[in-house]
Structure formats: C-alpha cells, structure tokens
Amino acid sequence: MTGERRALIIANGEYDNPGLSALRSPAADAEALAEVLADRAISEFDVQVVRDETAHVIAGRVEDLFADSAPDDVLLVHFSCHGLKSESGELFFAARNTRPERLASTAVPADFVQRCMRMSRSRSIVLLLDCCYGGAFGQGVAVRATGEANVLDAFPVGGFGGRGRAVITASNSIEYAFEGDHLADDHVRPSVFTSALVDGLRTGDADRDEDGWVALGELYDYLFDSVRERNPNQTPSRDIEMQGELYLARSRRRRIKPSPVPADLRAASEDPNMFTRLGAVTELQRRLASENLSVAIGAHEVLTTMAQTDIRHIAEAADLARREARVRTEPEVVRFGEVVRGSRPVARIRLEGPPIARACRFASSHSWLRVTEDGDEAEIVLDRAELGAFEARVTVTGPTGEVVVRVEGQVVAEPAPPPRPRPEQAPEPVRPAEAAAPPPKADPFAVAAAILAFAAAVYLVAIAFSLSSVEDFFEDGGWTFSPLVVFAIAAGIVMLLPNTRRMVGPGALCGLALLSAIPSGPVVLVLSDGCLFAGAVCALIAVRRDRSFRLGLGKPRDGLAIAALVAGTAGAAGLVTEAVELVDYSSSRAAEAAIYLVLSVVLLIGTLLGALLRPAAFGVAFLGGVAGGGIVMVCALFYAMPSSSSVTGAGWGVALSMVLALAIMTGFSARKAKG
Incomplete structure (x- = not known):
C-alpha cells in the first residue's frame, strides 16, 4: 500500500454550557494518542489534533479529512468527548459550544460523520469513539426513562457497500445521568478506553500473535480484555468490515523463531x-551471545536439552x-518509600546480559503502575490515589525465561500546612532555604487591564490640573472627576495584587466599567470611560484563560445579597423618578430623561448580576464596582443635567443614597466571600 496514513484526534474536555461537566481526560488522551500514532517506530501517522473547539470547526476538519483522501489512504478518527442523544434518538458529539437543548445547531451529528465516511474514497477507515451516550434534557428532567443509545446503530459499516470500514466504541451503550440540566458528577471519569489504546500500541501488547504487527482485530481483542479488567461495567463494541487485514502499528513483540x-x-x-x-557446549555458549537472536535462541534450545538429558558433568556445564x-x-x-498522594514518582528497570536476555517485554500487575518500554530499559510510573502500603509486580518475560520485579512503598497524605502563629506570638524568622516560592506571574491581559485603569485615572487627573482655579474646579465639573479617579486607581491596584488579581480585580473593574462607561456627563469623560471598558474586556479575557475556576450563576448567597438587590432596585427607581419629573417639567427634556432610564436599567442589571455571579469573590467585587460606577454616574448627571428649580431633584438624591447603601453592603459581603 502506497497511500498516506492520516489521523484526526478530536478531544473536547471543556464546555461553555454548565450542564456539561468538564472531562479530565480528553486533553491528556489527545496528547498521548497523538504521540504514539506519530511515532515513526510504531504507527507513522500524520496526526492532527482538534482540542476544545466549536462544532463548526470540528465538522470542517472531519469533512476535510475524508474529502481529501485517496483510495489507498488509511484514515483514523478518534473522538474523546461527551456524547448526547436527542429526544428523537439521534446521536451527537459535544463540542465546546454545545447546548444540550440545541443539539442540531451546536453539536456534531453522528449522521454527518457517517455521510463523510460514506463519501470518502479511502478503502481503509477506522473510527474510534471514546464517548458515552444519553438523553440531555432541560431544567426539571432528571433522567430520561427510555432505553439506552447504541452508538453502533449510528455507524452501520454494512451500509458502505463492502468497503473497508471499522467502528470501535468505548462501550456498547452507556447513558449519562442528568440532575436538572447538569451532568451528575459521579459520571465524570478518566478514560479507560483511550489509555488502554495508547498502552496497547506503545508497548506492543496488542500484538497478540507476536508477528511484529498490530492488526485491527488484535487491537479490539486487547481493548476488550483491558477495559473489562479495569472496569467490568464497560464493554467495548466493534463493527468491522474489512477486506483483508489492516495493520495499524508495528510491535516489538515479534516472536523469535529459533535458527537450527x-x-x-x-x-x-x-x-x-x-x-x-x-x-x-563451548561453541553453543559463543552462539548464545550472538546479536542474531534466532541464532541465540537456537543455541539456547540445544543447551537446555543437554542440561536436562546429559550426564552430570556435561549437564552442569550446559546449565x-x-x-x-x-x-x-x-x-x-523497586522501593518507592513514602510517596505523597497526587505525586507521580518514576523509577527505571534496566535489563542486563547478552542480547537474547534483553529481548523482553514488561507487564504490570496493577493499572496504577504504568510501564513504558524504552530499549533495554523500562520506565515505571506510580499513579496510586489510595492511602497506605502497597505492593505490586512487574513481570519481565523473554525467550530465555521470566523474572518478577517487586514494587513496594507507601502512599501518604500531603502534610498539613503549619499553623499560623497567634497574634501575640512573633513569627519565627524564615531562613532563605525555607522561603516560600514566589507567586505565579500575572496574566498579561490582567496587567493590560490594570494599565488601562491607571491610564483612565491619569487622564482625569491631568484634566483636573488644567483648570485654572478652585472656582473652575467646581463650576466646570472638575469635582465630578474625583470619584472616578479614586475608583479607577483602586481597580488598577487590585488587578496587580497577587491575592486579588484572579477574581476580585476583574470583578471590580467589570462592575465599574458597566456603569461609568455609559456615555453621559462631561465630554472629557469619554476617553477615560473607553479605557475602563477596554480594561474590563482584558480582565474578562484573563478570567477566561484561568482554567482553575469558571464563572457561573447561582442563587443569592445570603440576606446581604438580597439587601443589595433591594438597594440597587431602589436606586434604579430613584433614577426613574427623576426621569418622570424631567418629562413632567418640560417635554423638551425627554432626551435627558431617557439617559436616566438607561442608567436605571443598567444599574438594576449590574446589581442582579453581582448578587448571582459565582465564585462569590467575583460577585461581591462586581457589586462593589457597580456601586462605584453608580456614584460616578449620579455625580456626573447632577453636574451635566441639573434639575430646574421646579423639579425637586429627590430622584437623584434617592439614587445616590441607595447606591451608597449598596457600597456599604458590598463591604460587609466581602468579609464572607472566599475564592
């Protein structure tokens, strides 16, 4: 066969929709599988990896792979992601932007993949699916009551007109459970299927007949046994229709045939x-050390016969x-000693002796002890989560015998951090060798957000100093700059401090920009408002790049959150009252009233978001930013659009007082927020 060998690995572990739990394994699966498939000594595939992409990007890559193929090409596609079944029974592969209630437009249909396979010119296509399938329903539906989804029903290879097609799935039919619109946490598990696939190809254990090649049928048999051994509740399935044998990889497990x-x-x-x-015996001993393993094993067989049948003197020499x-x-x-849980210590086993003694394979007795062969050595990695002493075995088997290497040690919990010194106790001086590690570097987008916040403050300070006198400062609106200068500087500082730049800083800057970046008040505020808005965008990008937490919405945390909602609603009502008074006073002031109405809506939305956002630290900081922006905007409006003498001005007075109350409540809530 002269065609190309091309592989497409699709791994989705991160999802925008909170109803689809993040998967721990796809990223690592993609990296490990891509490495073994691209290894010229094993598979020699041209590998492309698509990781955490949207549905249209994945569909485009799938179509490109199958459309740009020749008859002799070998194509391999691997999906590692959530699998979902619609109410009508159609199967879909989840992408980063997938919404369970909108599968047709936000997920990759299994029917689309099947059509691409059918239209491909390639005569050798292998589809590997490490996905589980189940119904995904909206709020209030816990678990679908209908039967399970069998993925092989969506990919009948018999429908390809006898061409070479194979589908191997991680399970015959497994259905995820949903709690409301959220996937149950106990169903999020590391991939057993893909790790067995990688191990079988890398070690050559999938070469059952030891002919030096891993055939497709051998690979499935190996996957079936390995997956069932690690998880008896999971049964891989296959549907293969191939003319002749398809070899996916080379193997070091080639059986050595003795040379006479x-x-x-x-x-x-x-x-x-x-x-x-x-x-x-002397000549046979010389041949036993030959680089030609067939010659060496032939000599070994003769020496074994002589050791078992000849007279004592000859038998001892032969043995x-x-x-x-x-x-x-x-x-x-191999003694690991005490190992902290969560660490992955590594040890190596080296083979010794002539070439025939080093032509061995390694097998581990437990799944948490991974063995990777590397020439005449093997690397063993301990990945055990259970606490306590352990003992395992690595069996080394070669043409001349077998030996068992014992592996022992003990997994211990991570030591608790030392207690903090009491206030009356002076902390002991920290030695240089014991000094804490420096905090992680700030995200460049977080730094950019801080710089933009400072730029807004510097610009306003420059404008204020350009005023000629104190009278101008008050008459020309210079006093309206002061609150915004203070809040912009504060937002920039918290964006740089190590303890606040991850959640508190972005939350405060976004809340401040939400209100203060609305065009109103003096024209000189427009440039500073633009800087704050750009800073908020950079802060949100920094939050998005930090994978250690995800923003979400939830119920109000406590009474203070509800009180903050009431204060924000009252402040919005005050602005609406002021707008009504302006219209009643003069119909020509309708444009000014419209600005009050817009601000009231934004204030109400900002307060609601601050009370519902999770993590709590981000939500409380967002509330603080909304309160600060509200103070800035009420002051700006009071200067730019003062009420006439016939207008009481009670509306903006209520708005300002309630926004101040919102700021005070934010301070109390900050004491309870963690994260």
Whole structure:
C-alpha cells in the first residue's frame, strides 16, 4: 500500500454550557494518542489534533479529512468527548459550544460523520469513539426513562457497500445521568478506553500473535480484555468490515523463531565422546551471545536439552552456559518509600546480559503502575490515589525465561500546612532555604487591564490640573472627576495584587466599567470611560484563560445579597423618578430623561448580576464596582443635567443614597466571600 496514513484526534474536555461537566481526560488522551500514532517506530501517522473547539470547526476538519483522501489512504478518527442523544434518538458529539437543548445547531451529528465516511474514497477507515451516550434534557428532567443509545446503530459499516470500514466504541451503550440540566458528577471519569489504546500500541501488547504487527482485530481483542479488567461495567463494541487485514502499528513483540544449529555442531552435541560434547557446549555458549537472536535462541534450545538429558558433568556445564542468558534486571526490587498522594514518582528497570536476555517485554500487575518500554530499559510510573502500603509486580518475560520485579512503598497524605502563629506570638524568622516560592506571574491581559485603569485615572487627573482655579474646579465639573479617579486607581491596584488579581480585580473593574462607561456627563469623560471598558474586556479575557475556576450563576448567597438587590432596585427607581419629573417639567427634556432610564436599567442589571455571579469573590467585587460606577454616574448627571428649580431633584438624591447603601453592603459581603 502506497497511500498516506492520516489521523484526526478530536478531544473536547471543556464546555461553555454548565450542564456539561468538564472531562479530565480528553486533553491528556489527545496528547498521548497523538504521540504514539506519530511515532515513526510504531504507527507513522500524520496526526492532527482538534482540542476544545466549536462544532463548526470540528465538522470542517472531519469533512476535510475524508474529502481529501485517496483510495489507498488509511484514515483514523478518534473522538474523546461527551456524547448526547436527542429526544428523537439521534446521536451527537459535544463540542465546546454545545447546548444540550440545541443539539442540531451546536453539536456534531453522528449522521454527518457517517455521510463523510460514506463519501470518502479511502478503502481503509477506522473510527474510534471514546464517548458515552444519553438523553440531555432541560431544567426539571432528571433522567430520561427510555432505553439506552447504541452508538453502533449510528455507524452501520454494512451500509458502505463492502468497503473497508471499522467502528470501535468505548462501550456498547452507556447513558449519562442528568440532575436538572447538569451532568451528575459521579459520571465524570478518566478514560479507560483511550489509555488502554495508547498502552496497547506503545508497548506492543496488542500484538497478540507476536508477528511484529498490530492488526485491527488484535487491537479490539486487547481493548476488550483491558477495559473489562479495569472496569467490568464497560464493554467495548466493534463493527468491522474489512477486506483483508489492516495493520495499524508495528510491535516489538515479534516472536523469535529459533535458527537450527549447524549439522556438525548438532552432531558434536550428541557425540558419544564427552570431551566432544564439552567442546560443543563451548561453541553453543559463543552462539548464545550472538546479536542474531534466532541464532541465540537456537543455541539456547540445544543447551537446555543437554542440561536436562546429559550426564552430570556435561549437564552442569550446559546449565552454567545457558544461565548467562537468563533474564536479569537491575534493580531486582523497586522501593518507592513514602510517596505523597497526587505525586507521580518514576523509577527505571534496566535489563542486563547478552542480547537474547534483553529481548523482553514488561507487564504490570496493577493499572496504577504504568510501564513504558524504552530499549533495554523500562520506565515505571506510580499513579496510586489510595492511602497506605502497597505492593505490586512487574513481570519481565523473554525467550530465555521470566523474572518478577517487586514494587513496594507507601502512599501518604500531603502534610498539613503549619499553623499560623497567634497574634501575640512573633513569627519565627524564615531562613532563605525555607522561603516560600514566589507567586505565579500575572496574566498579561490582567496587567493590560490594570494599565488601562491607571491610564483612565491619569487622564482625569491631568484634566483636573488644567483648570485654572478652585472656582473652575467646581463650576466646570472638575469635582465630578474625583470619584472616578479614586475608583479607577483602586481597580488598577487590585488587578496587580497577587491575592486579588484572579477574581476580585476583574470583578471590580467589570462592575465599574458597566456603569461609568455609559456615555453621559462631561465630554472629557469619554476617553477615560473607553479605557475602563477596554480594561474590563482584558480582565474578562484573563478570567477566561484561568482554567482553575469558571464563572457561573447561582442563587443569592445570603440576606446581604438580597439587601443589595433591594438597594440597587431602589436606586434604579430613584433614577426613574427623576426621569418622570424631567418629562413632567418640560417635554423638551425627554432626551435627558431617557439617559436616566438607561442608567436605571443598567444599574438594576449590574446589581442582579453581582448578587448571582459565582465564585462569590467575583460577585461581591462586581457589586462593589457597580456601586462605584453608580456614584460616578449620579455625580456626573447632577453636574451635566441639573434639575430646574421646579423639579425637586429627590430622584437623584434617592439614587445616590441607595447606591451608597449598596457600597456599604458590598463591604460587609466581602468579609464572607472566599475564592
């Protein structure tokens, strides 16, 4: 076959919709599988990886792969993601932007993948699906009551007109459970299927007949046994229709066929003269060290026969000669000692002896002890979560025998941090060697947000100093700059401090920009408002890039959150009252009244978001920013659009007082917020 070998790995573990839980394994699965498929010594595929992309990007890559193929090409596609079934029974692959209630427009239909496979010119296509399938419904539906989804029903290879198609799935039919519109946490598990796939190809264990090649049928048999051993509740399935055998990878598990010893050496080993047989032992010992493994194993077989059947003197010499080719390892026992849970210590086992003694394969007794062969050595990685002492085995098997390497140690919990010193106790001086590690570097977008906040403050300070006198400062609206200068500087500082730049800083800057960036008040505020808005965008990008937490919405946290909602609503009502008074006073002031109405709506929305946003620290900081922006805007409006003498001005007075109350409540809520 002269065609190309091309692989497309699609891994989605991060999802925008909170109803689809993040998966821990797809990113690591994609990296490991791409590495083994691209290895020229194993599979030699041209690999493309699509990770955490939207549905249209994934669909485009799938169509490109199948459309740009030749008859002799070997195509392999691997999906690692959530799988969902619509109410009508159609299967979909979840993408980053997938919404369970809008599968047709936000997920990749299995029917689309099938059509692409059917239209492809390639005669050798393998589809590997590490997905589970189930119904995804809206709020209030816990679990679908209908039967399970069988993915093979969506990919019948018999419908491809006899061409070479194969579908192997991680399970025959598994259905996820939903709690409301959220996926149950106990169903989020690391991938057993893909890790077995990678191990089988990398180690060559999937080469069941040890002919040096991993065939598609052998790979499925290996996956079936490995997955069932690790998880008895999961049963891989297959639907294969291939003309001839399809080999996916090479293997080091090639069985060594013994080469017959020369006829004269065979005759010498059986000669009645014992000295002639001793000479034959010496020659067989020399052949046993040959780089040609077939020659070495042939000599080993003859020496074994002589050790078992000849007279004692000859048998001892033959046994001593063949023992030089026995399987030997260094070390014979691997002792990890105490291992902190969560760490992944590594040890190495080295083979010793002539080439025939080093032609071995390694097998681990437990799934949490991973073994990777590397020439004449093997790397073992301990990944055990259970606390306590452990003992495992690594079996080393070669043509001349077998040896077991014992692995032992103990997994311990991570030591608790030392208690903080009491206030009356002076902390002990920290030695240089014991100094804490420096805090992680700030995200560049967080730094950019802080710089933009400072730029807004500097601009306003420059405008204020350009005024000629104190009278101008008050008459020309310079006093309206002061609150915004203070809040912009504060937002910039919290965006730089290590303890606040992740959540508190972005929350405060976004809340401030939400209100203060609305065009109103003096014209000189427009540039500063633009800087604040750009800073808020950079802060949100920094939050998005931080994968350690995700923003979401929830119920109000406590009574203070509800009180903040009441204060924000009252402040919005005050602005509406002022707008009504302006219209009643003069119909020509309708444009001014409209600005009050817009601000009241934004204030109400900002207060609602601040009370509902999660994590709590982000929501409280957002409330603080909304309160600060409200103070800025009420002051700006009072200067730019003062009420006439016939207008009481009670509306903006109520708005200002309630916004101040909102700021005070934010301060109390900040004491309870963590994150």
